Amino acid sequence: MALKSDYATQECSIARTLEVIGERWTLLLLRDCFLGLRRFSDFQRHLGIPKAVLTARLETLVEAGVLERHEYRAGRHEYLVSEKGLDLWPALHALNRWGNENLSPDGPRSYYLHAECGSLLEAGGFCAKCRRLPGPAEVEYRPGPGRARKPGPPEPVEQALRNGHRLLEPLVLD
Ligand SMILES: [Zn+2]
Numbered sequence: 001m002a003l004k005s006d007y008a009t010q011e012c013s014i015a016r017t018l019e020v021i022g023e024r025w026t027l028l029l030l031r032d033c034f035l036g037l038r039r040f041s042d043f044q045r046h047l048g049i050p051k052a053v054l055t056a057r058l059e060t061l062v063e064a065g066v067l068e069r070h071e072y073r074a075g076r077h078e079y080l081v082s083e084k085g086l087d088l089w090p091a092l093h094a095l096n097r098w099g100n101e102n103l104s105p106d107g108p109r110s111y112y113l114h115a116e117c118g119s120l121l122e123a124g125g126f127c128a129k130c131r132r133l134p135g136p137a138e139v140e141y142r143p144g145p146g147r148a149r150k151p152g153p154p155e156p157v158e159q160a161l162r163n164g165h166r167l168l169e170p171l172v173l174d
Contacts, residue, residue, distance in 0.1 A: 020064040020066060023057060024053075026060070026061065029054070029057050029058070030066070030088060033079060033080075033085070034167050034168060035167065035171055036166075036167070036168060036169050042157075043079075046155070046157045062079070065084045066084055067082060068082045086135065089125070089136040093112060093125045096110060105146075106148075109144050110142065111141070112125075113140045113164075114134045115138055115139060115140040140166050140167070141161060141164060141166075156173045159174060
């Protein structure tokens with residue numbers, strides 16, 4: 001379902017923000033970028049979305065300055081979270097926390113910890129132990145007990161994340 005383009009005309013910062021990140025798949029694409037995925041083929045494989053949709057979402061995010069497109073080899077590009085994009089981390093963390101608390105009866109599906117001290121982040125992204133507000137590069141992802149076990153071999157991203165992973169560091173897929 002496409003959002004109406006007249007959101008941009010509203011005098012509301014939430015509406016303006018949704019013009020950039022409110023389209024279907026965009027937040028999951030951003031989540032993947034924070035988890036360390038960078039390449040089109042990896043996003044496509046993990047999200048399972050049509051290539052045309054992925055192309056359009058990446059274009060929107062690059063145009064909005066949320067992602068930076070970077071040529072890592074002649075003709076090959078990867079997508080990195082820009083400074084502007086890093087500012088979206090608290091919003092992603094808040095959405096994850098809400099989902100864990102309200103939509104995860106079997107326990108959290110994922111945890112975010114302050115990597116330096118190993119403590120869980122609380123509401124607002126504060127470290128429960130040191131009371132600091134770590135930036136995403138100081139945060140570690142860990143899978144939680146509420147994740148459903150799917151039959152068959154583990155999906156490559158799940159596999160790569162199974163022992164935890166520092167946000168924004170490139171995720172090496174098998
Ligand atoms: Zn801490």
